[in-house]
Amino acid sequence: MTTATTAPAATTPATPSVGASHLRVEGRDKVTGAARYAADHPADGLAHGWIVLSTVARGRIRSVDDAPVRAMPGVLTVLHHGNAPRLKEDFAGTFGPDATTRILQHDRVPHAGWPVACVVAETPEQAREAAEALVVTYDTEPHDVTLRPGHPGSHPAETTAMGPGRTEKGDVEAELAASDIVVDAWYTTPEEHHNPMEPHAAMARWEDGRLEVVDSTQGAYATARDLAQLLGLDPADVRVRSEHVGGGFGSKAQARPHLVLAAMAATVLGRPVRIALTRRQTFSLIGHRSATVQRVRLGAGADGRLRALDHAALSATSTVHEFVEPSAAYARSMYDASGHRTVHRVLPLDVPTPTFMRAPGEAPGSFAVECALDELAERCGLDPIVLRARNEPAAGPVSGLPFAGHRLADCFTEGARRFGWAGRDPRPGVRRDGRWLLGTGTAASSFFTGAFPATATATAHADGAFTVRIAAADIGTGARTALTQLAADALDVAPDRVRVLIADSDFGDAWVAGGSMGTRSWGWAVRLAARDLRDRLASGAGIPPEGLTVRANTEEAVRSLAAYERHAYGAQFAEVAVDPGTGEIRVRRMLGVFAAGRIVNPLTARNQLTGGMVWGLSMALHEEAVRDTASGGLVNADLAGYHVAAHADVPAIEVAWLDDPDPDDPVGIKGIGEIGTVGSAAAVANAVWHATGVRHRDLPIRPDRVLAGGAAPVTAAPVTAAPVTAAPVTAAPVTAAPVTAASVTAAPVEQDRAGHR
């Protein structure tokens, strides 16, 4: 032990950093091109892998004719199920057992685009040519990629990532029968893909007995732990880093084929190997959001108070692993009724395995429920905001737990003020701007609030600087900057004295960037470590030359959180213009007002919430993966065919928030990654109805759907209160034709009993 020095007198900053706008600490690297993402890291002797995907949707591999390919220039190896290293058979990782990790372990082909081989060569060009030359033959079997209600292969989902598959209280049918007004409508959403701008990539190499990996992952620690288990390695012998990640949205939270294959190839070849997915490959290898078919039945008194709420959601999964899009979970905390039922069914198909995608369940679920509420408001002759205010739950509708804060009504009040909602003419189809029909719409938004245990270290250096280490990931959320602010405040120093290092599995256990829980979970640990360090320094602890380091673990604190209904809330508003001649829809403006906990960095938070709302716009109008029933593959697996909102699609978007600190978080954080996406598609769809008088219950609201739906005749007569009727109003099926997993269509209601119950 060398002589310790005393810490320099701490300079207490005049104002706290949390709550003030801070430029991203890595901002300069991002605008100069210096920020390195997974495929940007150099290595001596780097070899390049190229994954070969199945061209059939179901069957067995009969042969992989690798001999001719091995003789091609630069080819180093061809991995396939006959020669690949064995992986752990009963892998159960961060997200549980997952057979999608069984890459090159068997001859079964479960869907089009399943990895059947991996060619490794000296250059990317050689690898690609050889991969395209590789002949793989199959014994094919009939496949089914069509999601449809009433399919005999569907079954009730026992559980989902958002709770049980089914909840029920009271007598839904009796309450519906006793209701003055019943809305009974089907909603569908198509297969959607994450499409982060950075396609997944990983580089793996062995160094000093350790597998060193750079991966585009949302959770370096979880990925390292999962990869070690798959490869049968000591977790201490696997290190994963992901300093910069080009977006994730849920698709980079698990060990994906590029990572597994890069590790395999690096092991087999004894040299560094990089595998970068092509954009097209990402459409079958990284998960997606399943298409959904949802039926919502609302029963209410003439005053709009709900008596019955019945939400049944059907989604697809693969034959390899069950992932249930938890759409029907949305209403479990949002709206109460004496008869309350939420049910999920799932249909295994010969398609890739779906996964978490920004606002899993909440995005499609809120579209259905928030549109149904808009329909109910219309039928009741009530303003949609008034209807929601009348249906504020006193406690968790399903859990019975009290709310730890519930400012939804305040969000609507502030939103209505900012948007200019007062005096809105509720009649649809009566506003024109030249050829455009204009309308406005609103919807509620909600996302659960949670935290996962994490570990962090904080180090004081003799020169007065501090270093914080945590295996967090900054996938564009601004987490690195927020953690710097949180650490600075906990240390009572200015942020420029604090350096936060993230995205290295060696830093210890930390939750992935997901579930809107990243910054909150990490921030808690960072604060705990920083506070402990500050207190030690204040009590006169000396700083040795290597620095004084303290470690914090929030396991106990997080596990002891009392049970409450914990959510962030928001009110979404949109104004659209619809051209009934071309079917074009332009979103003219959007507003989101959120109660989402303490906002750490207003600059990046506004950007992130805005981005979430852009996702809702994109979901409402553009995104749709179309699956070809003949081949089982997608017909639009690229960014030209799968349209995500571009600059010209996105108008001015206003974001505001209310003071809403979480009562049990040390800083009051709730999480803002997903809530911007929830309800925004519904707000757009409701605005389209207000513009045209036509309910569009199938997303995306494409021009052809607008044209087919027409526009309600413009009438000058004011709309009177909707007639009271007990008869259910059903959504008219658009077509009776079978539908694919991608382009789902509302089926006749008669199929419902078999399909959804």
Added chain:
Amino acid sequence: MTEATSSVITLHINGTPHTLTVDHRTTLLDALRERLALTGTKKGCDQGQCGACTVLLDGRRAVACLQLAVAAEGRAITTIEGVADGDRLHPVQQAFLELDGYQCGYCTPGQICSALAVLDEHAAGWPSAATADVRPEAGPPALTDAEIRERMSGNLCRCGAYPTIVRAVARAAGAESEVVA
């Protein structure tokens, strides 16, 4: 590699000549990234659909993934690494930094290179699909938000940071619109 499938070429990148042997199939994007360690230019789709690999060729924007390296010989290539003047950021970079014109940052080099060309194209009087009056005598259109959005639409941003990107371009052009509080 045999003589038949590769060539020695010289690429002029950010004012510096680089001589290298390239496979004829090598795109300019892969030459920059894999051969010259200029990884600031990003590969988002490798098929000209996302704009992440946008660079300037003789001052005009081009997607480097659709350009063969051998065809770029003799042209002045500007990548994101060549935009700043030493340590001093270009006004477009500075505006992206200050206004948070990004989130994950992966599309950012392409957005910035595209924005540089947008400003030049606008200054040269080029109209866009958003221009109401495209007659030459109408003069250059005002660089409104609608003009910027239209002209930048070849650059996708999946994080949805479009509003701040548009503001950054407008600020760099000296035409920043009113900021929504």
